[in-house]
Amino acid sequence: MTINIALLGFGTVASGIPFLLKENGEKITAQAGTDIQIAKFLVRDDAEKQALLAQGHQYEFVTDITAILNDDTIDIVIELMGRIEPAKTFITQALQAKKHVVTANKDLLAVHGSDLLKVATDNGVVLYYEAAVTGGIPILRTLANSYTADKITKILGVVNGTSNFMMTKMVDEGWTYDEALAEASRLGYAESDPTNDVDGIDAAYKIVILSQFAFGMTIKFEDVRHEGIRNITPEDVKLAQKLGFVIKLVGEIVERPSGIYAEVVPTFLPKNHQLATVNGVMNAVFVESIGINEAMFYGPGAGQKPTATSVVADVIELAKGIDKGEVLPAFNTFTRETVYATKEDLVDKYYFAIETEDKAGQLLHLAELFHAENVSFEQVFQENIGDDRASIAIISHKMDLNQFDSLVEKISNLEGFTLRNTIKVI
Amino acid sequence: MTINIALLGFGTVASGIPFLLKENGEKITAQAGTDIQIAKFLVRDDAEKQALLAQGHQYEFVTDITAILNDDTIDIVIELMGRIEPAKTFITQALQAKKHVVTANKDLLAVHGSDLLKVATDNGVVLYYEAAVTGGIPILRTLANSYTADKITKILGVVNGTSNFMMTKMVDEGWTYDEALAEASRLGYAESDPTNDVDGIDAAYKIVILSQFAFGMTIKFEDVRHEGIRNITPEDVKLAQKLGFVIKLVGEIVERPSGIYAEVVPTFLPKNHQLATVNGVMNAVFVESIGINEAMFYGPGAGQKPTATSVVADVIELAKGIDKGEVLPAFNTFTRETVYATKEDLVDKYYFAIETEDKAGQLLHLAELFHAENVSFEQVFQENIGDDRASIAIISHKMDLNQFDSLVEKISNLEGFTLRNTIKVI
Structure with missing residues (x-):
């Protein structure tokens, strides 16, 4: 058996895929249980096609997605064009043509992922995207x-x-x-x-x-x-x-x-x-x-070979299942109702960078503000930064987001004090 | 559908499994596509059984492995006894009784893994062991x-x-x-x-x-x-x-x-x-x-909950496949003939810790030795350590194992020099 794949786009990552299929061909075939072959490459236009052929690339380059959608020998479509359109339309059409899709397109997945996954389910195919998050780290x-x-x-x-x-x-x-x-x-x-x-x-x-x-x-x-x-x-x-x-x-x-x-x-x-x-x-x-x-x-997190490796790992997972005639599992099967946390429940330490006049009692003013919010200091560092000005850096103990918002407002309104920055502390 | 599991041993890791099945029950059932239930616990003897019952544990404790081997409702056996025997015998018997096995037993797998995997294959079942290497890290x-x-x-x-x-x-x-x-x-x-x-x-x-x-x-x-x-x-x-x-x-x-x-x-x-x-x-x-x-x-790398989590992840993988009636894939499907590298092909840097009399020309002697082996220094640090003695630490450039062996011998035989230690450098 041979699994035929079509690639959309001939950019950096896409051109890493033939490299891997060749360099690791034996292992990939053994792992997939079947040969994996690039049947078609979708490129932008005839000019790109001619340029790639002139460079010696010997793939079947097509400029119209329908040449891929209507090709029943193609099992898997790999989208590596990036951005939203035409990637979104092409992925949707490929899923509707009952082709499994692999993509590394995080922008698209983050915004339209749920819609695309529904199209996949409705058509009995799956959408895999390990490479979309931290390219080379197999985290998903x-x-x-x-x-x-x-x-x-x-x-x-x-x-x-x-x-x-x-x-x-x-x-x-x-x-x-x-x-x-x-x-x-x-x-x-x-x-x-x-x-x-x-x-x-x-x-x-x-x-x-x-x-x-x-x-x-x-x-x-x-x-x-x-x-x-x-x-x-x-x-x-x-x-x-x-x-x-x-x-x-x-x-x-x-x-x-x-x-x-x-x-x-x-x-x-x-x-x-x-x-x-x-x-x-x-x-x-x-x-x-x-x-x-x-x-x-x-x-x-990125790069040609790491990203291509994650893409091909997805292709191998799909190929294994196609080869065995199994129903392929969705990439992620863990779903619950989305419920957002309340502000009271979000508790963190913060860094406050404050500038003020270098004179007695300034830190006391700040200590009183924090005390009024029931927040204590974990670390304080004060130094003279010239021109009679002092820099005060505070690492607070934990507070919730309401306390934080309130403290930021109060320090900002404190006469003679400048709140230069606040940063969350892990 | 319910997948029944039997546990061999009631040690630290084993007792973490009921915790996870209870605490994360909803997610585990959803991920496995089926309920997972502990049918039996194998313990050492009647005294341990009575002690566990007295502590309030409400499982069916058995002291004879045949009670598990002959129980057709049990799909998966989890071995958490450790060491070689009786774990090896029990795993073999479980596989022969056509039960899938999950284990965290690295000693056993490292020495008898190939034999056990053959028994599994011969009986159409599988042996999974994510927890055997670095307990909580899902590396395998x-x-x-x-x-x-x-x-x-x-x-x-x-x-x-x-x-x-x-x-x-x-x-x-x-x-x-x-x-x-x-x-x-x-x-x-x-x-x-x-x-x-x-x-x-x-x-x-x-x-x-x-x-x-x-x-x-x-x-x-x-x-x-x-x-x-x-x-x-x-x-x-x-x-x-x-x-x-x-x-x-x-x-x-x-x-x-x-x-x-x-x-x-x-x-x-x-x-x-x-x-x-x-x-x-x-x-x-x-x-x-x-x-x-x-x-x-x-x-x-270890610990009750991390190890138990890896064990239950294996069980869920098995349960998914059993539930769908699929042939379960072997845990590892990547095999090649084992070929060992030659000494000439093993090239590393090394640290040499040497002690000698603190007098002129000592480093020169060492430099000559290294030069004769065609190995150069990457870093050298020399200091007087009292009693007219000098400590010389050398980080070498890369050499193969033959060069290393030869250098170690020559330095050891160099009069007035003590080769205190050598350590590989990454």
Whole structure:
């Protein structure tokens, strides 16, 4: 038997797939129990087709999706075009044509995943997407297959390589945000418009998908609070170090008694936290649960070969089942009603960076404010920063979101005090 | 439908299973597609049975394995007795009675795994054992299901919690081996005879099993060179730190052009290596491959709930298939002929700890020896240690095992020089 696949798009990741099928062909065939063969490649237009043929690529390139949809020999369609359209339409049409689909398209899955999964179910086929979250880390299949007996209580993820590269430079080298962005651009890690990476949007997409696998709940993308790394200053980084922390952009999903909550925000991580050593463009997902307790899954978040490896692993899973004539299981079978946590139930420590006149009694004013909110200090660091000004950094004990909002308002309104930044502390 | 399971043994891990089935019952039933129920518990004798009943446990305790073997309502047998016998006999009998078996017994699997797997195949049932390697880290299923498209070139594992706890104390606190062992014993991490943990035997068992999943080859236990942590001195730890490393007991499996090689040895890890921050009783498996490149899987290596979680995840996988009437796939389907690497193909850096008289020309003697073997220095650190004696620590560049053996012999025979220790450097 041979399983025929069609690829949509001939970009970086897509061109890694023929590499793997050739380089690891023997193992892949043995694992799948069948040959896997690329039947067709969908490219943009005739110009791209001619260019690829001229480069010596010997695939059947087509420019019209119907050539794939109507080809009954094709079992699996792999979408690697990215963005929303035409990927969404093509995936929908492929599912309707009873073809299984593999994709790495996190933007699409985070926003339209539920709709696409319904189309798949209605047509008796499945949609797999291991590569959509942290490209090379096999986290989704692990959550789906190895956490079946466990109850996850918290996910912490460093899931955006570009921003993590920048934060690593800001922490290790003391660079400013702008210096780190310039280097990320120079190295090709940051796009010309870096918004999705530096503002936490890309990470929030991944958090939506992780919430489905880890908690069985579908948090809407617009319900994931996201705040990027633009406002992190070298002062924050330095103060973090003095207080025993490193700053990273962390996506967090937590289940509390009242429900679930997710956000992507700059976060103080204790230096000895396993996530604190995840540096450069590497990604990691830290999982807290009642059974396994603490585990971390670390690896490349992107890149041609890591992403292609995850895509082909999905294809092999599908091929195994097709070969045996089995009904293929959905990629994720864990679903519960989505219930959001209340603000009272969201309890964290925070870092407050405050500037004020360097004179007696200033810290007392702050202590009174915190005391009135029933929140105590865990660490305080004060220093003179010149011009008779003092910098006061506070690591608080735990407070709920209402207390936090109230404290932020009160400090902001305190005459002679500037609240320069607040950052969540793990 | 209800899947009935029988448990052999009522130790720490076994008693974690009823906890999970109760605490996560709803999720487990949903994931398995069926109820999972404990039908019988095998205990040692009537005294243990009476004691457990007196404690209020309301299971059907049996003292004779035939009560389980002859019970046609039992689909899955879970062996959690440990050691070789009677576990080996009971597992064999259960497989012959056409019952699927789940076990966490690494000693047994490392030595008799191939035989047991053959019995399973011959009887049309399967043997699953996720919990046998690094209890709470779902590494075996990940290697089996997510590395299907990849080719693994190296595995590095910190896979023994007791010795890692001790090495962490020796590195972070400067403790001696004996001090660390005393604390590990006090905390219940080390058994009264700590041989298996501190001499790398337990880790070697796990390395055998990992070699099967990662490389498709079965390295014999006696072919895994193992050397423990007894000979690591505070001087070695201090020198490692000066040279930019931490020492850990690391299991390594590497595939070279000529074949495969595995060993468990104390290892210098660069401070920024992801494994270097795996501390205390925690475990991690670092995987290098041509597709994903570098990934690490971190978590608890033992413990009641982590291990029970992995066991129940295996049970759920089995229950899913039984419920659907499918032929269950073997736990690991990746097999190749086992070929061992040649000594010439095993190339590593090494740390040499040497003591000699503190006088002119001593380093020159060593430099000449290394030069004669065509091996160069990467780092050298020399200091006077009193009594006109000098300590010389050398980190070499890469050499093969023949060069290493030759250098060790030559330095040992060099008059006036003592070769205090050699340690592999990653």
